[in-house]
Amino acid sequence: MRYLRIFLLQFQEVLEDRSRITVWFLLAAVTPLILLLFWRGASHINGWTSAEITSYYLFAIAIFAGTMCHHEEKVGITDIQAGGLTMYLLKPFSYIKLLFLNEIVYRMLQGTLGFVLLGCLVLIFPNIFAFTHAFDIFFVSCLIFISAFMLTFIFKTVVGLLGFWMTETRGAFEAVSVLIVIFSGVLMPLVFLPSWMQSLTMVLPFSYMLYFPVIAFEGKLTMLQCGQVLLGQLIWMAALYVFYRILWKYGIEQYTGVGQ
Amino acid sequence: MNQYIRVYKTFLRLNILKLFVYRADLFSSIIAHTIWSSFTIIQMLLLTSKTSYVFGWSRNDLLVLAAMYNIVYSFFYMFFSRGFGEFSTTIHVGRLDGVLIKPISSQFLMTTLYITYTHGIRLILGIGFLVYMLSIMHVHITLLLMVGFMFIIFFSVMIIYSYWMLIMTLTIWFPKLSNLSELLYQVNSVAKFPQEIYKGASVYLLLTLFPLTLIVVTPVKYLLQKAFFSDILLLVIFACGMVFFSHFFWKFALRFYTSASA
Numbered sequence: 001m002r003y004l005r006i007f008l009l010q011f012q013e014v015l016e017d018r019s020r021i022t023v024w025f026l027l028a029a030v031t032p033l034i035l036l037l038f039w040r041g042a043s044h045i046n047g048w049t050s051a052e053i054t055s056y057y058l059f060a061i062a063i064f065a066g067t068m069c070h071h072e073e074k075v076g077i078t079d080i081q082a083g084g085l086t087m088y089l090l091k092p093f094s095y096i097k098l099l100f101l102n103e104i105v106y107r108m109l110q111g112t113l114g115f116v117l118l119g120c121l122v123l124i125f126p127n128i129f130a131f132t133h134a135f136d137i138f139f140v141s142c143l144i145f146i147s148a149f150m151l152t153f154i155f156k157t158v159v160g161l162l163g164f165w166m167t168e169t170r171g172a173f174e175a176v177s178v179l180i181v182i183f184s185g186v187l188m189p190l191v192f193l194p195s196w197m198q199s200l201t202m203v204l205p206f207s208y209m210l211y212f213p214v215i216a217f218e219g220k221l222t223m224l225q226c227g228q229v230l231l232g233q234l235i236w237m238a239a240l241y242v243f244y245r246i247l248w249k250y251g252i253e254q255y256t257g258v259g260q
Numbered sequence: 261m262n263q264y265i266r267v268y269k270t271f272l273r274l275n276i277l278k279l280f281v282y283r284a285d286l287f288s289s290i291i292a293h294t295i296w297s298s299f300t301i302i303q304m305l306l307l308t309s310k311t312s313y314v315f316g317w318s319r320n321d322l323l324v325l326a327a328m329y330n331i332v333y334s335f336f337y338m339f340f341s342r343g344f345g346e347f348s349t350t351i352h353v354g355r356l357d358g359v360l361i362k363p364i365s366s367q368f369l370m371t372t373l374y375i376t377y378t379h380g381i382r383l384i385l386g387i388g389f390l391v392y393m394l395s396i397m398h399v400h401i402t403l404l405l406m407v408g409f410m411f412i413i414f415f416s417v418m419i420i421y422s423y424w425m426l427i428m429t430l431t432i433w434f435p436k437l438s439n440l441s442e443l444l445y446q447v448n449s450v451a452k453f454p455q456e457i458y459k460g461a462s463v464y465l466l467l468t469l470f471p472l473t474l475i476v477v478t479p480v481k482y483l484l485q486k487a488f489f490s491d492i493l494l495l496v497i498f499a500c501g502m503v504f505f506s507h508f509f510w511k512f513a514l515r516f517y518t519s520a521s522a
Contacts, residue, residue, distance in 0.1 A: 017436065019434060019436065019437055020436060020437060020438070020439055023437060023439045023440060023442075023443050024439060026443055027439065027442055027443050027446050030443070030446040030447055030449070031446060031449060034449060034450060034453065034457075035307075037453075037457040037458060038307065038314060038453050038457050040457065041314040041315035041316075041454075041456060041457055042310075042311040042313075042314050045310070045311060167284050168284040168285055168287065168288035169288070170285075170288045170289065170292050171287075171288040171289075171290075171291030171292045171295070173292075174291070174292040174295050174296060175291070175292075175295050178295050178296070178299045181299070181303075182299075182302070182303075182306070187303060187306060187307070188306065188307065192306075192309070192310050193306065193309075194306075194309055197306075
């Protein structure tokens with residue numbers, strides 16, 4: 001019950017910033033929209049039709065808005081480096097749960113914006129969208145979407161915790177952003193990457209954050225493949241959670257409480 | 261004018277001092293800027309790995325465009341972008357009061373106070389890659405070509421400056437929009453691609469983005485000796501018009517500034 005109250009309070013707080021949320025959403029939409037325009041002029045697109053590419057990027061905007069967390073700077077800079085973590089350590093609540101409740105509100109609002117936009121476009125241009133018509137695939141795709149959100153949440157938390165050891169984390173955060181753009185499928189569908197990079201994406205967690213949820217909703221995965229994706233997400237979540245526990249345990253010993 | 265030069269020299273000196281006081285920040289910024297400027301090139305390499313032509317631009321042309329993007333934007337990021345990033349906070353907490361009472365242009369003070377020298381790394385990488393690409397494409401660079409190129413870059417940076425000024429001025433009415441500058445960083449990537457990609461898009465989109473599509477494409481066309489006089493004239497006219505209009509808009513917006521206590 002107390003977490004529900006916190007969630008509702010966070011909801012109120014985030015809703016105050018409606019205009020900022022809209023700007024964040026636009027921010028997520030700009031790159032895919034530009035790339036979408038870029039591919040219209042490509043002479044040859046690796047076996048994909050123009051409609052498939054359009055569908056991919058528009059789905060990517062909505063799913064990116066709903067799954068991609070951005071709290072690493074809050075964790076690494078505001079809380080660990082500037083000492084804001086002290087306030088949370090004194091509260092009778094788990095830090096990661098509070099972070100989760102805050103982030104879930106942002107994702108719900110931005111994801112809603114994304115899916116409303118997508119829904120309108122589907123209604124206006126139904127022919128360009130590939131969408132699964134099988135209910136079971138749709139249901140599993142929703143599970144993949146939720147897992148993608150939880151995976152990015154735990155991943156970004158781990159990245160933020162690097163602040164315990166690094167006095168300046170900006171370089172690391174920028175590096176992670178670039179890796180996500182390339183390997184999650186924001187830049188382009190992963191099948192467009194050179195084959196050695198495609199193999200690399202299979203062993204990294206980033207493709208589970210965006211690419212697989214997008215193609216699952218598009219109906220490009222069979223039930224078995226959806227299961228494999230879910231399993232991959234769960235393995236990465238478990239591995240990152242263990243890593244988070246280790247980093248938190250040793251990191252909190254490094255924390256000085258007055259800023260690093 | 262002398263007063264402005266003297267003040268700007270002080271800014272240059274102060275920012276150098278700040279650069280070396282926070283050495284960890286210096287190191288981290290160099291890494292971050294190296295990553296992002298390399299990303300611009302890597303992105304274009306990946307995008308063109310499966311397609312040989314995009315709207316008639318070859319892979320090499322597009323790579324030159326990516327290198328030029330790094331060069332043009334490095335000047336803007338080095339001398340102005342940090343100042344624009346502070347707009348929202350300065351206005352939101354009422355620090356603009358202090359700026360307005362100083363005997364110097366508020367626009368000048370707001371946009372030139374911060375200089376991020378570490379963006380120089382973007383410039384170096386951009387120039388290095390551009391020279392490499394031009395040598396592959398057998399483009400000979402003469403002194404006259406270089407002078408003309410610098411002239412065009414100057415006007416390109418003027419357009420970016422005015423574009424940011426026009427948008428960031430909106431924070432006078434919406435001071436909580438601290439992420440507006442983040443959005444502009446993303447919108448800048450419009451300039452990385454050929455103008456032709458926006459053909460057939462919405463008229464409103466085209467009108468909004470058109471100035472940005474001139475910024476990088478015009479110097480590339482000039483270097484590859486594909487530019488017409490009209491291309492350069494258009495850039496100059498747009499740059500002058502936008503500088504004038506953005507200054508006028510700032511002056512107009514200041515009438516609505518109510519200060520933090522209001």
